[in-house]
Amino acid sequence: MARKKLVLGKRRKPIRKKRRNRFQEQAKCRFCREKVHEVDYKDVPVLAKLTTQQGKIFSRKRSGNCAKHQRSAQRAIKRARFLALIPYVS
Numbered sequence: 141m142a143r144k145k146l147v148l149g150k151r152r153k154p155i156r157k158k159r160r161n162r163f164q165e166q167a168k169c170r171f172c173r174e175k176v177h178e179v180d181y182k183d184v185p186v187l188a189k190l191t192t193q194q195g196k197i198f199s200r201k202r203s204g205n206c207a208k209h210q211r212s213a214q215r216a217i218k219r220a221r222f223l224a225l226i227p228y229v230s
Contacts, residue, residue, distance in 0.1 A: 171206075181215075181217075182220070184226060187213070187216060187225075191217060191226070195229045
């Protein structure tokens with residue numbers, strides 16, 4: 141039987157995994173709660189909350205939207221960009 145040599149003076153620390161709770165899950169998406177059927181491209185403050193400072197669209201997980209409203213929001217953001225209501229890049 142092969143035995144491992146003990147190295148004196150060195151301690152091995154147990155490996156600890158850090159848990160990160162980045163996003164809090166909500167019961168429903170904000171548009172489902174407000175019973176919105178289609179996200180409006182003219183509603184610039186709402187669309188600004190769904191984008192980063194750089195102009196990127198937040199993911200579903202980050203924004204908390206359901207699939208239907210995420211697609212609707214994505215369409216609305218792209219339309220608002222095209223009409224110059226919100227910038228492509230900040």
